[in-house]
Amino acid sequence: MRLYLVNPDNPVVSLNKVHWNRLNKYRVWKPLGLLVVAGLTPPDWEVTLIDENLGHPDYGGLPKPDLVGVTAFTSQAPRAYEVAALYRAMGVPVVMGGIHATFRRDEALEHVDAVVTGEAESAWGQVLADARNHALRRVYEGGISDMDSIPPARHDLLRGRYYLGSVQTTRGCPLNCSFCSVTAFNGGTYRRRPVDDVIRELRLIREKVILFVDDNLIGTREDHLAYSKDLFRAMIQEGLTRPWICQATINFADDDELLELAARSGCQGVFIGFESPTVEGLMALGKKFNLLKGRDFRESVRRIQRHGICVVGSFIIGIDTDQRGIGETIARAAKNYGIDAANVLILTPLPGTKLYAEMEREGRIRSNDYPEDWKYYTLTYPVASYAHLTWAELVDEVDRFNGRFYSYAQILQRMLHLARKTHSPRTLSVVLVANLSYRSNHILERRVLGSRVRSTAQSHL
Numbered sequence: 001m002r003l004y005l006v007n008p009d010n011p012v013v014s015l016n017k018v019h020w021n022r023l024n025k026y027r028v029w030k031p032l033g034l035l036v037v038a039g040l041t042p043p044d045w046e047v048t049l050i051d052e053n054l055g056h057p058d059y060g061g062l063p064k065p066d067l068v069g070v071t072a073f074t075s076q077a078p079r080a081y082e083v084a085a086l087y088r089a090m091g092v093p094v095v096m097g098g099i100h101a102t103f104r105r106d107e108a109l110e111h112v113d114a115v116v117t118g119e120a121e122s123a124w125g126q127v128l129a130d131a132r133n134h135a136l137r138r139v140y141e142g143g144i145s146d147m148d149s150i151p152p153a154r155h156d157l158l159r160g161r162y163y164l165g166s167v168q169t170t171r172g173c174p175l176n177c178s179f180c181s182v183t184a185f186n187g188g189t190y191r192r193r194p195v196d197d198v199i200r201e202l203r204l205i206r207e208k209v210i211l212f213v214d215d216n217l218i219g220t221r222e223d224h225l226a227y228s229k230d231l232f233r234a235m236i237q238e239g240l241t242r243p244w245i246c247q248a249t250i251n252f253a254d255d256d257e258l259l260e261l262a263a264r265s266g267c268q269g270v271f272i273g274f275e276s277p278t279v280e281g282l283m284a285l286g287k288k289f290n291l292l293k294g295r296d297f298r299e300s301v302r303r304i305q306r307h308g309i310c311v312v313g314s315f316i317i318g319i320d321t322d323q324r325g326i327g328e329t330i331a332r333a334a335k336n337y338g339i340d341a342a343n344v345l346i347l348t349p350l351p352g353t354k355l356y357a358e359m360e361r362e363g364r365i366r367s368n369d370y371p372e373d374w375k376y377y378t379l380t381y382p383v384a385s386y387a388h389l390t391w392a393e394l395v396d397e398v399d400r401f402n403g404r405f406y407s408y409a410q411i412l413q414r415m416l417h418l419a420r421k422t423h424s425p426r427t428l429s430v431v432l433v434a435n436l437s438y439r440s441n442h443i444l445e446r447r448v449l450g451s452r453v454r455s456t457a458q459s460h461l
């Protein structure tokens, strides 16, 4: 039996396409969800993984499979449906899983033969058995998986095509920020894989750098931090200290033992969601966590950097409290915090979030010609009505942020500042590549974004 697992690309996003920008190779990682599904698949199935971010294959020229599995974040959904249509026209059944199919199940069912909702571990075996018997059900409820049941991902697939390998140690987040669907999809309990399972899997990864795809690697409580420390200690003990990067909340800065172990186990950089430079903005997003303990962000960033770990900050623009000038305000805050790189995203009501429910109730979602419009839900396009900013103003604020934070003068200043603090050529090159990559992607995005916003700007406040 032959199975194709497809990670569809998004035609309007440059960030993930290796052939659009050679710096993207540092930002594209192996599609871990599909590698895990491949790991759940018994050996009598021949599995081929297709990641369209590496380029589109000639589907017609490939041997005909017995089953196709597609996954999709919301912005990939239109392309996922195109791939599904292509194979269904050949008489091949298509099953779709992932976050979009979970939260837009009925829509997905119009385009595919079966949908797996939630996490796939408990459902995939049945999907394959039913596919073999030509008796696929329409819906398989995956729910929340037992963390002991996650098999090692098939890291042997697509070997040699990526700079970044990927692994996951935890799922779920208790914070439930209004714009994020992690809590709705993976639950509000922070669940951890057995350390030994993660160590076994790390041994299988061959890529130069590893991304921990966890939405928040270290969690929020003491027992969560204790797990992370155990993991880092085990990595050090086993000599698995290849460079790695992760996402975490700002409490990453609060425990020097954790930082020291992270650095010794190979941590090179952390993405942190600062989200908004204002208290009102953080309250509006439901991210009060960042305000706990009267945090001094500059000091927190310094504590992380003292361990040789770079900090990339993420901010959201278009919050109901944001006014004209927010782009400059974020650029000033990012400079003041002393972060090494920053990313500004546009507030986007993703299905499954509290924000989506709220904006839908208020009739504020403007890009709603579904499924076609999902391709704009990349967090880089305006898709709703924003309280104080038109689409053109919003895009102008993003431009102002990027123009200021990623001017060559500011990049040079950051690099000189960093060079005074570290003699590590690796750290310097990581930060330089991150800065140039964000700068060049912004220029690319600008071209695509400009025409869409110009054509619709007048009608959206």
Ligand code: SF4
Binding pocket: 173, 174, 175, 176, 177, 180, 181, 182, 183, 215, 216, 249, 273
């Ligand atoms: S944004 Fe981060 S902290 Fe907030 S719910 Fe999502 S994963 Fe948790």
